Amino acid sequence: MTAPTPLDQALPATSGTDEPPDLRPPSSWKLVWRDRRARAGAVVILLFALVALLAPLIAPYHPLERLVGPDGDLLRLQPPSLEHPFGTSNYGRDLFSQAIWGTRRTLQVGVIAAVVAVVIGTNIGLIAGFAGGWVEQVLMRLNDAALALPFVPLAIVLIGTLGRSDVVLIIAIALVFWRIPARVVRAEVLVLKELGFVRAATCGGATRRRILYRQIAPNILPYAFLYGMLLTAEAVIAEATLSFLGFAPRDALSLGTIMFDAFSSQQIRQAWWWPLFPGLMIMAFVVAVSLLSEAYERLLSLEGVDR
Amino acid sequence: MNLLNYAVKRLGFMLATLLGVVTFTFVLVRAAGDPDQVMIGPDLDPSVRETLREAYGLDESLFTQYVKFIGNAATGDLGTSFQYRAPVADVLGEKLVNTLLLLLPALALGMGLGMVLGVLAGAFWGRPLDAVITRFALLVRAAPLFWVATLVLLLFSYTLGWFPSGGMFDPGSGAGESFTARVLSLEFLRRLVLPLGVTVLLIMVWPLLTMRTAMLDVMKQDFMQVLEAAGMSRTRILFRHGARNALLPVVSLMPSMIGFLVGGQVVVETVFSWPGMGRELVASVDAFDYPVLQGGFLLTATVVIVVGVLADIAYAYLDPRVRLT
Numbered sequence: 110m111t112a113p114t115p116l117d118q119a120l121p122a123t124s125g126t127d128e129p130p131d132l133r134p135p136s137s138w139k140l141v142w143r144d145r146r147a148r149a150g151a152v153v154i155l156l157f158a159l160v161a162l163l164a165p166l167i168a169p170y171h172p173l174e175r176l177v178g179p180d181g182d183l184l185r186l187q188p189p190s191l192e193h194p195f196g197t198s199n200y201g202r203d204l205f206s207q208a209i210w211g212t213r214r215t216l217q218v219g220v221i222a223a224v225v226a227v228v229i230g231t232n233i234g235l236i237a238g239f240a241g242g243w244v245e246q247v248l249m250r251l252n253d254a255a256l257a258l259p260f261v262p263l264a265i266v267l268i269g270t271l272g273r274s275d276v277v278l279i280i281a282i283a284l285v286f287w288r289i290p291a292r293v294v295r296a297e298v299l300v301l302k303e304l305g306f307v308r309a310a311t312c313g314g315a316t317r318r319r320i321l322y323r324q325i326a327p328n329i330l331p332y333a334f335l336y337g338m339l340l341t342a343e344a345v346i347a348e349a350t351l352s353f354l355g356f357a358p359r360d361a362l363s364l365g366t367i368m369f370d371a372f373s374s375q376q377i378r379q380a381w382w383w384p385l386f387p388g389l390m391i392m393a394f395v396v397a398v399s400l401l402s403e404a405y406e407r408l409l410s411l412e413g414v415d416r
Numbered sequence: 417m418n419l420l421n422y423a424v425k426r427l428g429f430m431l432a433t434l435l436g437v438v439t440f441t442f443v444l445v446r447a448a449g450d451p452d453q454v455m456i457g458p459d460l461d462p463s464v465r466e467t468l469r470e471a472y473g474l475d476e477s478l479f480t481q482y483v484k485f486i487g488n489a490a491t492g493d494l495g496t497s498f499q500y501r502a503p504v505a506d507v508l509g510e511k512l513v514n515t516l517l518l519l520l521p522a523l524a525l526g527m528g529l530g531m532v533l534g535v536l537a538g539a540f541w542g543r544p545l546d547a548v549i550t551r552f553a554l555l556v557r558a559a560p561l562f563w564v565a566t567l568v569l570l571l572f573s574y575t576l577g578w579f580p581s582g583g584m585f586d587p588g589s590g591a592g593e594s595f596t597a598r599v600l601s602l603e604f605l606r607r608l609v610l611p612l613g614v615t616v617l618l619i620m621v622w623p624l625l626t627m628r629t630a631m632l633d634v635m636k637q638d639f640m641q642v643l644e645a646a647g648m649s650r651t652r653i654l655f656r657h658g659a660r661n662a663l664l665p666v667v668s669l670m671p672s673m674i675g676f677l678v679g680g681q682v683v684v685e686t687v688f689s690w691p692g693m694g695r696e697l698v699a700s701v702d703a704f705d706y707p708v709l710q711g712g713f714l715l716t717a718t719v720v721i722v723v724g725v726l727a728d729i730a731y732a733y734l735d736p737r738v739r740l741t
Contacts (some may be wrong), residue, residue: 254432268445
């Protein structure tokens with residue numbers, strides 16, 4: 110055995126076992142989990158994910174089935190009851206089942222759009238921060254210009270000319286929302302690229318691409334993750350808003366289209382429950398995301414990125 | 417860098433962005449398919465078709481069309497509406513007035529209310545008043561706007577019957593009266609209340625949360641304690657001296673807020689059947705009125721860009737430090 114170094118002495122005693130002490134900092138998830146509010150957010154998000162995944166198993170009825178009561182009448186506009194917790198629509202459809210299926214689509218579009226926006230934004234931020242010079246100038250001016258794209262009108266004009274489809278919706282979301290992660294990632298890269306390990310890699314003869322994607326990129330992953338979460342919430346609201354305005358694909362069923370049906374059927378005068386519950390669900394999801402991401406963001410700003 | 421240089425630089429950026437948006441719109445027009453097919457229809461007699469192609473300038477090269485498109489957009493010529501058979505600029509101009517009748521009072525009220533509540537929340541940081549105000553703001557932010565608007569309509573119009581459910585005017589009334597007289601009527605104000613209220617709610621959250629955070633910094637500064645020691649009333653300290661120093665971040669908020677606001681306006685106008693730009697934009701999709709759709713987008717984006725750059729310049733005027741970067 111070698112003589113104890115100052116570092117060894119600074120470490121806690123291992124109380125006689127041969128096991129080396131676990132010196133790794135607790136994972137960021139463990140730290141986030143200690144926050145009560147973040148925990149609540151994580152549980153709610155998990156619940157939504159489960160509902161979306163298991164929709165066919167949970168939904169008590171087919172979302173489009175026209176339900177008939179024991180007396181043979183269509184169950185039109187029934188207020189919430191144990192049998193139909195969210196009530197029924199003017200066609201006698203079970204709104205609880207619709208909300209469950211709608212959650213599936215809403216989350217699908219939300220997550221895909223957020224991932225696309227974050228992947229684009231992160232890469233642009235990485236390249237802008239690392240390349241510098243005119244590349245950075247051009248990309249950052251583009252970033253400024255993206256601020257000028259008002260999301261709803263942009264989405265309407267895209268859907269109006271290219272047609273109603275999820276792809277167009279996702280393009281619209283990505284076009285507007287890539288700018289925020291790009292900006293943050295670039296700022297982070299500017300700091301990272303001056304650090305020792307990057308210089309070491311440069312001296313070791315690593316290619317620029319390798320340095321960017323192997324050395325630098327892993328360090329900004331927490332930010333990509335944070336903005337992935339935040340943008341999912343944004344995208345969920347965006348999808349719901351456009352669906353409410355009547356721009357969802359024709360046969361789509363999402364939390365937004367349920368509220369579109371409610372509004373456009375002009376039945377909300379009688380059926381307050383129809384638009385109420387899908388909106389509450391969206392709100393619950395958005396609040397849950399912000400609780401979790403706030404805790405995660407606090408952690409990132411406290412620790413900086415693990416370097 | 418002095419203010420003038422900064423302003424010129426920002427205005428240059430503004431022009432470049434405007435050109436970008438016009439180009440984007442032009443590409444979109446072409447991406448929608450051959451305008452020839454979309455606008456004229458494939459089944460026409462070839463000679464009629466040729467005449468129409470010439471009338472619309474479709475016989476010229478793509479580049480010539482592009483240049484003309486930019487020239488027309490710059491001079492406010494946005495083409496002719498398919499459904500109204502009138503210049504798009506006239507159609508949209510009329511709707512824009514209606515939108516501003518709703519938006520400008522909402523902006524004034526929303527910014528004012530938001531700033532006052534933000535100052536209060538910041539001054540009482542961590543106490544019950546702050547908790548109530550902030551939770552309320554965060555809930556408003558998390559709720560989809562169209563849903564809030566729908567519930568407001570449901571509650572105050574359908575259930576309580578306090579306000580009419582939509583539109584700017586009573587359909588039967590006002591024949592022969594001038595537009596100004598009708599706008600100043602009580603009937604109009606009654607119809608304004610609900611959409612105005614929802615828009616104010618949408619707007620006030622922004623300055624509120626920003627002001628709250630900014631106030632936290634201001635409250636810590638020495639001059640605030642000096643004023644208190646000098647015996648000045650707390651209200652006066654907060655609103656005359658404190659709030660003034662927390663205003664800057666609110667100005668820097670404008671560029672991102674205006675784009676968001678324009679989207680909110682589309683939703684509010686749709687729910688409350690307000691005959692403004694936003695509602696027209698939505699309607700133009702169903703009517704396949706491409707010139708109105710694209711002109712509406714162009715106009716909206718232009719407003720967002722111009723307001724954003726003006727806010728940038730105002731910010732640089734108020735805080736000389738930003739001119740350095």
